[in-house]
Amino acid sequence: MSITATLASAARVLGQLRRDPRTLAMVFLVPPALLTLFKYIFNQQPLIFERIGAPMIGLFPLIIMFLITSIAMLRERSSGTLERLMSLPIAKLDLLLGYALAFALLAALQGAVTGAVAFGALDVHAAGPHWAVVLLAIGNALLGMALGLFLSAFATTEFQAVQFLPAVLLPQILLAGLLIPRTHMPHALEIVSDALPVSYAYDALAKVTTNNTGTWFWLDIAIVAASIMLALELGATTLRRRTA
């Protein structure tokens, strides 16, 4: 492992993003815009927006980093740059941590911007500390990144990669309690949702929203952290030095 290689990789990924201002603009503008849309959709039912407003700040980075990572890794694979890196003296973990660092930074900015708009202008409600919502947004970004990295190994085209979002991430978000609380779902679905990492990411956000941050909150955090590690570990095994 090498700090230099990790930082160099993070700087490289950020450099690539910097050359894509339209993507950057969308990263920062789309979440506040969607959140605004939600607020007015639920104009007649303010209680629903009160329940899901703050958790949504933390869910956007999950979705966006999942997509960006899948495409970025697919590009690394198809452009031959991954093969080149794998023939160079860089540890797989350095490359993955480089991506994680770059996307965590992006997620922090995205969370801060979305949070500022949400808490400042949209009257989004969170009983717990607002910075905790932003921190959880970063954690969710890492979860999205790790899942996207792992799943990108199973996509051979960008068409396939983008469809992992509705195929893999959307069901998790639907089952996480955003639409209705998990305990109100059919028991079978509740059990399924118990096995999905996004459920715990959502639970943690919901607990900050209601300022219910006891032992169970930290258990949620631990499960999300373990899921990130597992997905990164699985993702690392898909980076091969030798190919057929």
Place this chain on the structure above:
Amino acid sequence: MNSSDAELSAGGVAIEIRDLHVRRGGKPILPGISLRVPAGTVTGLLGPSGSGKTTLMRAIVGVQIIESGQVIVFGQPAGTPALRRRVAYVTQAPSVYTDLTVEENLRYFARILDAPRQRINEVIRLVGLTSQTRQEARTLSGGELSRTSLAVALLGKPELLVLDEPTVDVDPILRRELWQTFYELADGGASLLVSSHVMDEAARCQELVLMRGGRIIATGSPDELLARTHTGELEDAFVALAEAA
């Protein structure tokens, strides 16, 4: 100790391949080949498209899953971590980040290789990209892009350079300069394995390895091959050797 081990320890051999079998997609690509590439020379790997040149190069660099056989580079099995600094590989399709500039690409790979900063400008000069330094790679021409890829490979001053068709799409003047660069590197002690499917490049190499259908049909210097086949052109020599094989 037999003679091949003695040569290896003397550093005279860069690559030693024994009975290498490789399959790709269920098809045998290299059906058992053996080869020795001397150190400090420019060796040309010549053969038509589909003759197994790229697969052989991938095996030498250690990125190819092989079925059986041995590929030894500088006395160590190909792909050994210690060889990642000593061996550089340039794929046929340029593998650089097209959304970064030439300089940004080189800066990234230089940090991974621990190459000093001034080396970046050196390799840019070597491949003749001085006026494209700050250009985004996606806007480069095909030849400029492959030279960017070559520049990355030169960063770490590798002892073995494996170049897959490095002079495709390159204009004749620059091609001559690149070959000059290859010889300067060889004079400095580096070993180069350069593939091409164009026979007129063969004459520029010190040693030749001729391939066809996954097999090596002949090895030797251009003059040796001409003498052996009683021909005046390497193209004719290839045909004669292919028919005899």
